[in-house]
Amino acid sequence: MSDPIAAVVDAVASTAPDVREGLVGRRTYEAGANPSGERQLEADVYADELLEARLLDIDAVTGYASEEREPVVRADGEGQYFVATDPLDGSSNLRSNNAMGTLFGVYDGTLPASGDDLLASGFVLYGPITTMVVARDGVVTESVIDGDGSRRVVTENLTLPDEPTVYGFGGRVPQWTDAFADYVSEVESELKLRYGGAMIADVNQVLTYGGIFGYPGLRERPEGKLRLLFEGHPIAHIVESAGGASSNGERSLLACTPEELHERTPLFVGHETYVDRLEAALSR
Ligand code: AHM
Numbered sequence: 001m002s003d004p005i006a007a008v009v010d011a012v013a014s015t016a017p018d019v020r021e022g023l024v025g026r027r028t029y030e031a032g033a034n035p036s037g038e039r040q041l042e043a044d045v046y047a048d049e050l051l052e053a054r055l056l057d058i059d060a061v062t063g064y065a066s067e068e069r070e071p072v073v074r075a076d077g078e079g080q081y082f083v084a085t086d087p088l089d090g091s092s093n094l095r096s097n098n099a100m101g102t103l104f105g106v107y108d109g110t111l112p113a114s115g116d117d118l119l120a121s122g123f124v125l126y127g128p129i130t131t132m133v134v135a136r137d138g139v140v141t142e143s144v145i146d147g148d149g150s151r152r153v154v155t156e157n158l159t160l161p162d163e164p165t166v167y168g169f170g171g172r173v174p175q176w177t178d179a180f181a182d183y184v185s186e187v188e189s190e191l192k193l194r195y196g197g198a199m200i201a202d203v204n205q206v207l208t209y210g211g212i213f214g215y216p217g218l219r220e221r222p223e224g225k226l227r228l229l230f231e232g233h234p235i236a237h238i239v240e241s242a243g244g245a246s247s248n249g250e251r252s253l254l255a256c257t258p259e260e261l262h263e264r265t266p267l268f269v270g271h272e273t274y275v276d277r278l279e280a281a282l283s284r
Pocket residue numbers: 038067086088089090091092170171197198199200215225226
């Protein structure tokens with residue numbers, strides 16, 4: 001019997017060599033903007049169109065939603081699965097040739113949905129090596145993607161290490177609330193700063209070395225920067241499946257349902273102790 005989730009994972013992996021190769025020569029901005037009002041790179045549009053075509057080609061997939069387009073795209077057919085993607089998260093790192101990646105979440109039923117409805121999630125990380133991390137049935141697997149799009153598992157059951165080591169928080173410091181700034185001053189005396197400007201890469205540091213990543217609500221933008229459906233849900237699902245925790249500042253991101261497809265959220269993921277302390281600090 002065919003496995004639709006495995007088909008989605010294979011389809012995303014199959015785009016990786018093409019995306020990697022297509023990044024060269026697509027470092028300039030398009031004239032357009034995404035539904036969040038951010039300028040798009042040619043590379044964002046390129047990755048989005050590749051993912052749309054390969055994912056909607058799967059019989060079981062009936063809907064494709066992406067950070068780079070307004071509505072959910074529907075395929076003809078009888079499929080029941082919806083895939084939400086951030087095709088190139090951290091693409092502003094392309095100009096400076098730093099890491100970025102592709103995020104995806106698979107839902108059984110229409111979008112937007114609660115994070116609790118996720119069947120599987122994952123990301124491709126374009127670092128010096130192309131890797132893929134997938135969370136499914138409470139198990140997180142890390143693979144290397146080869147040049148033909150095939151995968152080799154390198155970590156069978158990825159879990160956060162016992163000791164937290166690194167932290168990274170987005171947003172300009174004067175825009176942080178006093179409560180959040182107080183929390184960060186505690187964290188920075190305990191952990192080492194790692195912030196590269198691409199959530200997938202920064203969270204992969206947390207998965208590897210332990211710690212916490214966050215993009216908080218800001219004074220002039222309490223909803224923060226990152227999108228709940230395209231960034232929050234999949235990254236929370238991965239980190240929670242790896243034994244960590246997630247939060248929007250009050251509760252797990254997986255317990256949150258966006259009212260709008262492109263809704264933003266404050267986002268924190270990492271070791272449970274640091275996420276618990278964050279929630280306590282923000283409630284004071
Ligand atoms: P993007 O999806 O348009 O690339 O934006 C999301 C990215 C995240 O990967 C990253 O954590 C954040 O934006 C960085 O923002 P900033 O440049 O404000 O630090």
